[in-house]
Amino acid sequence: MIKRFLETVGEYFIFLGKVFSKPAKRSEFFRRLIDEMNSMGVGSLLIVCIVAICMGSVITTQTALQIESPWIPKWTLGFTVRTSVVMELCPTIITLLLVGNLGSRITSEIGSMRVTEQIDALEVMGINPASFLVLPKIVAALITIPILIIIAIFFALVGGYITVIVTHVSSPYEFYDGLTSFFRMYDLVYVLTKTTIFAFVLSSVSSFYGYRIKGGALELGKANVNGIVVSSFIILVLNLVITSIML
Amino acid sequence: MIELHNVSKYFGERQVLKSINTQFEEGKVNLIIGRSGSGKTVMMKSLIGLLVPEEGEILYSGRNFNQFTAKEKQDLRTEMGMVYQGSALFDSMTIQENVMFPLTMLTDQKYDEKLERVNFCLKRVDLEGTNSLFPDELSGGMKKRAAIARAIACNPKYLFCDEPNSGLDPKTSLLIDELIFEITHEFGITTVVNTHDINSVITIGETISFVYQGTLAWRGDKDHVLTSDCETLNDFIFAQPLTQRIRDLS
Numbered sequence: 001m002i003k004r005f006l007e008t009v010g011e012y013f014i015f016l017g018k019v020f021s022k023p024a025k026r027s028e029f030f031r032r033l034i035d036e037m038n039s040m041g042v043g044s045l046l047i048v049c050i051v052a053i054c055m056g057s058v059i060t061t062q063t064a065l066q067i068e069s070p071w072i073p074k075w076t077l078g079f080t081v082r083t084s085v086v087m088e089l090c091p092t093i094i095t096l097l098l099v100g101n102l103g104s105r106i107t108s109e110i111g112s113m114r115v116t117e118q119i120d121a122l123e124v125m126g127i128n129p130a131s132f133l134v135l136p137k138i139v140a141a142l143i144t145i146p147i148l149i150i151i152a153i154f155f156a157l158v159g160g161y162i163t164v165i166v167t168h169v170s171s172p173y174e175f176y177d178g179l180t181s182f183f184r185m186y187d188l189v190y191v192l193t194k195t196t197i198f199a200f201v202l203s204s205v206s207s208f209y210g211y212r213i214k215g216g217a218l219e220l221g222k223a224n225v226n227g228i229v230v231s232s233f234i235i236l237v238l239n240l241v242i243t244s245i246m247l
Numbered sequence: 248m249i250e251l252h253n254v255s256k257y258f259g260e261r262q263v264l265k266s267i268n269t270q271f272e273e274g275k276v277n278l279i280i281g282r283s284g285s286g287k288t289v290m291m292k293s294l295i296g297l298l299v300p301e302e303g304e305i306l307y308s309g310r311n312f313n314q315f316t317a318k319e320k321q322d323l324r325t326e327m328g329m330v331y332q333g334s335a336l337f338d339s340m341t342i343q344e345n346v347m348f349p350l351t352m353l354t355d356q357k358y359d360e361k362l363e364r365v366n367f368c369l370k371r372v373d374l375e376g377t378n379s380l381f382p383d384e385l386s387g388g389m390k391k392r393a394a395i396a397r398a399i400a401c402n403p404k405y406l407f408c409d410e411p412n413s414g415l416d417p418k419t420s421l422l423i424d425e426l427i428f429e430i431t432h433e434f435g436i437t438t439v440v441n442t443h444d445i446n447s448v449i450t451i452g453e454t455i456s457f458v459y460q461g462t463l464a465w466r467g468d469k470d471h472v473l474t475s476d477c478e479t480l481n482d483f484i485f486a487q488p489l490t491q492r493i494r495d496l497s
Contacts, residue, residue: 025352113337116333121335121337124329124407125349125352126321126322126325126327
């Protein structure tokens, strides 16, 4: 089992070596990059916004229920919601959501190209399929996922604010005051660092599992599941590591 | 010319190709024939470098393909066209984009020049007017023809076809065979076709390599394939009741 694990890790790094080689045609790379950014960003925007609003709303309601004591300042609700949403919930939960959405799409797309010999066709044409297919996806993920997370943070805070207005768990002014209190620029650096690393893991691991498929449709299904499980696991472990290092 | 010298390929303990010696002649349609599982596809994949044989040499114009540098292999591959069993057209692209793809990736031609070439290739395979269709909108035979158009777009020196007739009706199979034969001679391409279609064997097989259980059991051409003394070849050629009956009648 250890041997198999080490072999897979080795294969992954060899795969990355192939991916990060010079694109055969720069204009074609940028065309594919724009396509990927469009499909990843625009394609996931709606689901990300809906989940973020719900998450912001739930965390506001739950936090309000826990801090009903008169000794706790009123702005604490907004501050706690902002800290939870910005530092942890949006970067991690939304990325895990994107693993299921974007990751499985990447694995299926590349895997079905492998099964139907389209990747072999690229190779026989003298084109590096790993670089041609995967590099635009990784670069697009590195650009779009941090942007999606920032948008998600905004909508989660809006969700919390709407909840305050609708349920009167706090006054909107105090909630807003809490949201804007004690903000550190370093928090944003921490969030963007984390999401950029998560974006790389999501796109590269999902592509790797699609690219190495041998066999048919059954293998495609297995690869999809493995891609999601392994990406999620690595993201959760890295979350722990990055948090320990940066905070 | 492509030559195979003592080529052996293993998958784990299992030897799939056993010291194969054969050659594929320039400007001709060269067939690799044999039963399913005999090693034809492995041989084809070894020829184009998708598999690396453990033993032996594959020579392209006298040079050992497996000793080429990555750059040399890439350069040689730009001279290859390949038609896959399942066509392997890119589903997200239209037929025009599929045929134009190798031109975009491998040449510096302007759009108009590429479009002219695409239309020429589509006309040559009798697929005019299908530019804006997607592969899913084509029949099996049309997909094969589109794959041939893509394979010849860059004027290849070598054309490889992996079971181009599989899944097609006899009439369409014949059309595909004729197309491959005509294109080979029209453009002076060295074509290697992997098939188990007897019609192809007797109509377009200018050289035939018969593979049986990983070994080269017979080598010849279409004029001698029906009268050979090779028992395993005869078992293969006359396996169908129809061919048996024709043999008995003659």
